[in-house]
Amino acid sequence: MKIRVDPDKCQGHARCYGLSPELFDVDDYGQATVVVDEVPAELEDKARLAIANCPEYAIEVVSE
């Protein structure tokens, strides 16, 4: 599974980082990024949790 954050939609809520710090980082201005190329199988649930908690619908699944 590959995921990405759309920088134009992200408003820095940091919900992804709060729930799944293994997969995301957020810079000093609130911009979130994905820190793994491929989501490890055991963290796929955490990736889906982050996606389902983003108020800006900014996290996309690039490939399953």
Added chain:
Amino acid sequence: MTQTAPVKDWATDFDVLDPDYVRNPFGIWDELRTACPIAHTDRRISSWMPTRYEDVTEMAHDIEHFSSLRVAVIPGGEDDEAPADGPNLEYGLPPISADPPLHTWTRRLLLPWFSHRRVESYVPLTRSLCQRLLDGFAGSGGADGAAGYAQQIPVRVIAQILGVSPDEADTFTGWVRDVLEFADDPDRRTHGAEGLLNYFIGQLEYRRQNPGDDLLSELLHTEEEGKPIDDGIVLGMAALVLIAGVDTTWSAIGSSLWHLATHPDDRKRLVAEPELMPTAIEELLRAYSPVTMARLVVHDVEYKGCPMKEGDKILMNFPAANRDPEAFENPETVVLDRAHNRHVAFGSGIHRCAGSNLARMELQVALEEWLRRIPEFSLEEGAEVTWAGGQVRGPRSLPLVFP
């Protein structure tokens, strides 16, 4: 709070200061979402109030029609005449009460102070503050969870960030309550606004000569486009950090304690499964979102059939959006491990709360420390819980008892 005439029709004559609404707005939101999802009132000023998630978030993103130049839910203070000489709040409280471009650069100056890395560095201070408060009453069988605990925490953390004395915490809290909770009372509103303004004018003068490693000093010694920032803007930003960082988070902590005191199954579950804390915090923020912000209609627009006129206000009802059944399954039930939770307690779009990382940390640490020390507690039988509402909803007295 001032007296308000009873509301007969919530769709056409709502009043967010109605005492029944302040105590329990949830049923009214449910009725409005079904019958008239964007309510209107002519009380105080012509205002519209969206209650559906889709409408609230869509309007939050439409900064072309809905400006942040007037964000006070209870109008008045922001329309008062500014003093003719010396620093004043002619720029409001940027970035919260600004549109781009002023919003954009003032927000970029504030955000690093509230990044998750910076917020992590405030955890030890927050934890020891909570522990000290608990030391004071944990053995006494009862306490006011609002005034004696929740209210005491965020103001002291914010004081540290601003570089002002935590010994003034009660004074700060009084001013902030005057401008936010008692905004309908012109005397209290003026008292709070003047107190804040004069205090920060003095602080800016002092810090210009004696800079420290605090937010105020940094703002005073930062240049924007080759010039120092206008004093009025620095003053507005300083006042904003205090106003926005006190009542809001304190209300979230108080409402969460109220929930755990009245829902023993959730309380026991959170004590037994502390690993639920990250989702539990978000769920409590969803169910008891404290903050409603206003917008100003700057161009006539018909939105979903509502004829909104230039000068009207919009009450961005984020708390009602967070209980919309179209967006949340069983929204009236608190589910501590709710997986699907795109709540907008911190707003949506470019005005997302700049202090959300700090608020979330303070709420989590405050609950962790309370539950560690006082895992069993309930409301005191027969005692009255009082609530504040309007711009910020939360308990103001919360009598709790514990073994």
